[in-house]
Amino acid sequence: MGEILVGTCSWTDRALTGSGWYPPGRRDAEGRLRHYAGRFPVVEVDSAYYALPDARTSTLWAERTPPGFVFDVKAFSLLTGHPTRSSVMPDGLPADPRDPTVLDAVWARFTEGIEPLRAAGRLGGVLFQFPPWFRPGQWAGAFLRECAERTAGWPISVEFRHPGWWRREWADVTAALLARYGMTAVAVDMTQSLPSSIPPVAPVTSPRLSVVRFHGRSASWGTGSKEDRFRYAYQEAELAEWLPRLRSLSGRVDALHVLFNNCCGTAAVRAAETMQRLLTGADTAPAAPAPPASPAPPASPGSRSTR
Numbered sequence: 001m002g003e004i005l006v007g008t009c010s011w012t013d014r015a016l017t018g019s020g021w022y023p024p025g026r027r028d029a030e031g032r033l034r035h036y037a038g039r040f041p042v043v044e045v046d047s048a049y050y051a052l053p054d055a056r057t058s059t060l061w062a063e064r065t066p067p068g069f070v071f072d073v074k075a076f077s078l079l080t081g082h083p084t085r086s087s088v089m090p091d092g093l094p095a096d097p098r099d100p101t102v103l104d105a106v107w108a109r110f111t112e113g114i115e116p117l118r119a120a121g122r123l124g125g126v127l128f129q130f131p132p133w134f135r136p137g138q139w140a141g142a143f144l145r146e147c148a149e150r151t152a153g154w155p156i157s158v159e160f161r162h163p164g165w166w167r168r169e170w171a172d173v174t175a176a177l178l179a180r181y182g183m184t185a186v187a188v189d190m191t192q193s194l195p196s197s198i199p200p201v202a203p204v205t206s207p208r209l210s211v212v213r214f215h216g217r218s219a220s221w222g223t224g225s226k227e228d229r230f231r232y233a234y235q236e237a238e239l240a241e242w243l244p245r246l247r248s249l250s251g252r253v254d255a256l257h258v259l260f261n262n263c264c265g266t267a268a269v270r271a272a273e274t275m276q277r278l279l280t281g282a283d284t285a286p287a288a289p290a291p292p293a294s295p296a297p298p299a300s301p302g303s304r305s306t307r
Contacts, residue, residue: 002210002250005070005124006276007042008268009213009261015227019265030064037065040272042072042124044259049074049129051088052106053113062120070124071117072157072211072257076110078103080130081143107150118154124257125155125184125209132161132196132222136170141177148181157211159186166199178205187249189242190215196222202245210253212246214271216262231264234271240278247279 010016011032026035036043045053053073061071078084084095090109093102117123128147134140147156158178160166165174178185187202189212204210215221216232223229250256258275260268 001247002253002255004246004250004256004258004279005040005042006258006272006279007040007044007260008263008272009044009259010046010263010268011036011043012047013263013268015265016263016269021266021269030060033061033064037069039269040276041068042070042257042259044127044261045071045073047074048110048113049077049082052076052090052109055113055116058114058116062116062122065122070122072125072127072259073114073117073123074127074129076106078106079110079147080128081134082131123155124255125157125211126151127157127159127186127211128183129159129186130161134160135162136164136174144177144181144183148183155184155206155209156182157184157186157209159188159211159213160198161196163196163198166201171201171203175203175205182206182208184209184211187212187245188215189213189217191217191219191221193219194221202249204249204252206253208254210249210256212242212249212256212258214258214260214262216267227264230262231267232262233267234260234262234274236274236278239271239275242275243278 012029016022017027017032022032022035026032047053053076076084078089078095078097081097084097086095089095089102090105093105096102114123114126130140134143144158160174164170175185183206185203185205187200187210188198189200191197192200202210202212214234216230216234217238218229218232220228246256246258258272260271260275262268262271
């Protein structure tokens with residue numbers, strides 16, 4: 001049976017850092033990561049979507065975390081077809097994904113930025129989260145093939161935001177396509193009440209890794225502010241619904257990553273703690289006391305808009 005690693009999709013989210021979950025003396029960059037890594041074995045690097053990762057920072061991350069801790073790195077926005085701000089492009093290059101020279105430069109910089117994690121054995125996976133307009137079809141298949149060629153040997157996971165990929169008429173084709181390229185199909189938990197809802201299917205498309213991302217079940221998915229979309233506190237019974245599927249997945253892969261993306265205040269870390277307890281049957285370490293609930297701070301422009 002593969003190892004099940006539970007964590008969250010950020011350890012630096014503003015709502016979390018301001019919630020009181022990090023104790024006094026552990027609220028600087030190093031202290032936050034060390035505190036988080038003492039409680040969970042995996043985390044997603046959401047910041048790599050918004051700005052290309054830096055090799056020096058990746059080196060520090062590896063040094064500040066214990067053996068066995070891994071990072072799932074989210075692919076830079078330009079590499080998944082999302083709008084990208086010119087200000088975060090390297091060397092003053094235009095944010096033009098159609099320009100092969102630009103793409104080559106961005107791929108090279110992204111690869112360089114995550115190399116210290118890979119070299120240290122700390123790269124759990126690279127998440128390619130595609131936008132809602134990335135729909136099934138010939139063009140998308142060619143795009144995935146190019147991604148596979150550029151990431152040969154990497155542990156790649158793919159999350160689709162267009163529901164058509166996992167609807168009945170496409171699901172088998174989608175699974176076969178990802179399996180052909182050795183890519184992990186990301187399963188999601190989210191509200192099922194919207195036309196844009198992604199079905200909670202969990203196919204195994206790579207023997208090395210399976211990933212489940214819990215987005216919360218807000219009915220405001222796809223609309224409203226980031227707080228509206230991701231403000232959701234999972235009940236224990238809702239998490240327990242997933243236990244048979246998670247255990248089944250872990251029996252078919254080398255590792256299973258269970259990541260909570262309901263990153264508003266302490267909701268994600270609390271859900272992750274509960275899931276760890278449910279999976280192991282043991283209590284997790286006592287959590288730092290949280291202050292009374294208060295509204296999450298407003299997101300900065302462009303931040304976490306795609307989570």
